[in-house]
Amino acid sequence: MFETLQAQPSDKILALMKAFREDPRPEKIDLGVGVYKNAKGQTPIMRAVKTAEKQLWESQDTKSYVGLVGDPAFADAMISLILGDAVARETVAAAATPGGTGAVRQCLEMAKMANPKLRVFVSDPTWPNHLSIMKFMGIEVVPYRYFDNETRGVDFDGMLADIKQAGKGDIVLLHGCCHNPTGANLNLTEWQIVADTLNATGATPMIDIAYQGFGDGLEEDAAGTRLIASSVPETLIAASCSKNFGVYRERTGLAMAVSQDSSAKALNQDTLAFLNRQNYSFPPDHGARVVTMVLTDPALRADWEAELEDVRRGMLKLREQLAGELQRASGSDRFGFLAQHRGMFSRLGASADLVEKLRAEHGIYMIGDSRMNIAGLNEKTVPILADAIVKSGI
Ligand code: PLP
Numbered sequence: 001m002f003e004t005l006q007a008q009p010s011d012k013i014l015a016l017m018k019a020f021r022e023d024p025r026p027e028k029i030d031l032g033v034g035v036y037k038n039a040k041g042q043t044p045i046m047r048a049v050k051t052a053e054k055q056l057w058e059s060q061d062t063k064s065y066v067g068l069v070g071d072p073a074f075a076d077a078m079i080s081l082i083l084g085d086a087v088a089r090e091t092v093a094a095a096a097t098p099g100g101t102g103a104v105r106q107c108l109e110m111a112k113m114a115n116p117k118l119r120v121f122v123s124d125p126t127w128p129n130h131l132s133i134m135k136f137m138g139i140e141v142v143p144y145r146y147f148d149n150e151t152r153g154v155d156f157d158g159m160l161a162d163i164k165q166a167g168k169g170d171i172v173l174l175h176g177c178c179h180n181p182t183g184a185n186l187n188l189t190e191w192q193i194v195a196d197t198l199n200a201t202g203a204t205p206m207i208d209i210a211y212q213g214f215g216d217g218l219e220e221d222a223a224g225t226r227l228i229a230s231s232v233p234e235t236l237i238a239a240s241c242s243k244n245f246g247v248y249r250e251r252t253g254l255a256m257a258v259s260q261d262s263s264a265k266a267l268n269q270d271t272l273a274f275l276n277r278q279n280y281s282f283p284p285d286h287g288a289r290v291v292t293m294v295l296t297d298p299a300l301r302a303d304w305e306a307e308l309e310d311v312r313r314g315m316l317k318l319r320e321q322l323a324g325e326l327q328r329a330s331g332s333d334r335f336g337f338l339a340q341h342r343g344m345f346s347r348l349g350a351s352a353d354l355v356e357k358l359r360a361e362h363g364i365y366m367i368g369d370s371r372m373n374i375a376g377l378n379e380k381t382v383p384i385l386a387d388a389i390v391k392s393g394i
Contacts, residue, residue: 012128012368020365028363029385031376034180036214036243036311036344039378046246048304052293056286066285068273070096070254074288077295078254082176082209082239084219086226092258093268095276096283098251100210100240105133106255107206107236109275110268111171112139120171120206121163123147125347125369127180127208130173142166147182152337152349154184160197168202171236174228176209177221178343181371185215185342191224195231205232210240213308214315215342229258241291243344244308250287315344318377325386335389345371350394362388 016032035043045053069075075094083092097103112118118139122130123146134141142165145158166172174194179185186194198205205228212221229235234257241252257268276283294300319339326335338346348370350358358364364385366372377385 016365016367019359023363023365025363027384029365029376029381031364031366031372031374031385033373033376034344035248035373036246036375037373038311038375039314041376041378043246043248046304046307048294048300048307049245049247049290051303052290052297052300055293056289060289065282068276068282069094069269070283070285070288071292073296074292075254075256077292078239078241079256081218081295082212082222082237082256083226083229083258084222086230087258087260088262090262091260091265092256093265093272094254094256095269095272096285096288097238097253097255097276098280098284099242099248100208100238100253101129101133102251102280102283103238103240103253103255104130104208105137106272106275106279107238107257108133108137108139108171109279110255110257110271111204111206111236112137113271113275115169118169118171119166120173121166121203122173123159123175123179125181126173126175130208142170144172146179147184147347149349152182152184152347153340154186154190156186156190156193160193163194163197163203164201166201166203170203171206172198172203173206173208174224176207176212176225176237178211178215178345180210180343181345181347181367181369183341183343183346183374184337186224188223188227191227192231195228198228198232204234204236206236206238208238211243211343212239213244213305214312214344217312218305218308233261234259234264241287245287245291245294245304247287247290250290251284252287252291315374318374318379318382319346321379321382322374322377322386325383326389329383329386329390344373344375346374347371348389348394350389350392354392354394357392358388361392364388 020030121142124143144162145155148155215221237256239254242248294304323339350370352368
C-alpha cells in the first residue's frame with residue numbers, strides 16, 4: 001500500500017544546514033539555522049535549567065504518568081509568565097504540548113473542531129511550518145499583507161485591510177513578538193487597532209508566541225498578547241519554551257484557550273484534554289517540570305531572567321553593530337531597519353539570486369527568502385557580512 005505515498009518537499013532549512021556542513025571554506029557564516037547561538041557558536045543549556053535538572057534528578061522518584069494536560073503547575077507558571085494579570089486564571093484552559101509546534105497544532109485542531117470550514121488568516125510571510133501544518137490538516141489559509149519590502153517594516157494599512165475580511169468563525173493568526181521570519185513587529189497602538197478590528201468583525205485571534213524575552217524584554221514581548229486576550233471574547237495562544245528556556249529537544253509548549261466567559265473554560269479544557277488524548281496521550285513532562293521549577297523558585301528565576309536578558313541584549317548589540325557597519329560600507333541609512341527589528345530573525349529583503357550570490361561568493365548562508373539569524377553572528381563576523389552584503393549589490 002505504501003507505493004501510493006508521494007515524496008514530500010524537502011525541508012529547505014535542513015538542506016541549507018547540510019550544504020553549510022559540507023562547505024570547506026573556514027570563513028563560512030551560518031545565518032540559516034533557527035536556534036539561538038552564543039558568540040562561540042554554541043547553543044548552551046541555560047544555567048537555571050541545568051540547576052533545576054540536577055535538583056530534579058535528585059528528587060524525582062517516579063516517572064509514572066502525570067495527566068492528560070500535563071502538570072497544572074506548569075500551566076499556572078506559564079499563564080502567569082505570558083498573560084500576567086491581564087485575564088483571570090479561571091478563564092484560561094490550557095494543555096501542555098510537545099513544543100510550540102504541538103501547541104500550534106492543538107490550537108488549530110480545537111478551532112477546526114469548532115468550525116470544520118475554518119479559514120485561517122496568516123501574515124505574508126509567516127513561519128513556514130504554520131502553512132505546512134494547515135495544508136496537511138486541510139485548513140484554508142488566507143494570507144494577509146504584513147511585510148513591506150520597501151521599508152522592511154510592517155505594512156499596517158495593508159494588514160488591517162486584509163484582516164477586516166476575516167469574520168466570525170475565522171482565525172487570525174498573529175505572532176506575539178519577534179515575528180518569524182521578518183523581525184518586523186506591531187507597536188502597542190497597532191495591537192490595539194487589531195483588537196478593535198477583531199471585536200468589530202467577530203474573528204478569533206490565535207497568537208503564536210515563541211520568543212518571549214528575545215525582543216524588548218519579558219513583559220514588553222507579552223504586551224500585545226495580553227492586550228488581545230483581555231480585549232476580545234476568545235483567544236487561542238500557542239506558546240513555546242524552546243527558545244527562551246533553551247529546551248529545544250525537550251519539546252515543551254503550552255496550548256491555551258482564553259475566554260472572557262468563565263463558564264466556557266470547562267468545555268475548552270475538556271476539548272484540549274481530549275485532543276491530547278487523541279494525538280499522543282500524555283505530553284512530555286521533563287522540560288515542562290524544569291521550566292516550572294525555574295519559574296517558581298525565586299533564585300532560579302532571577303538567574304534565568306538575567307541570562308535571558310544577556311541573550312537579548314547580545315542580539316540587540318549585534319543588530320546595532322550590523323546596522324552601523326552597513327551604514328559605513330554602503331554610505332546610506334537604508335539598512336537602519338535591522339536595528340529596529342526584534343528577535344532572532346530579520347528579513348534582509350534581498351532576492352533569492354542575491355542570497356545565492358552571498359552563499360556562492362562569500363560562504364554566507366541564509367534562507368532563500370533572505371531571513372538571517374542574527375544570533376549566527378558575532379562581533380568579528382558582522383563587518384564581514386556587512387561588506388559582503390554591500391559588495392553583492394543588495
Ligand atoms: N512558532 C514559531 C513562530 C517558531 O519560530 C517556532 C520555532 O521555530 C515555533 C513556533 C515552535 O517551536 P518548537 O516546536 O520548537 O517549540
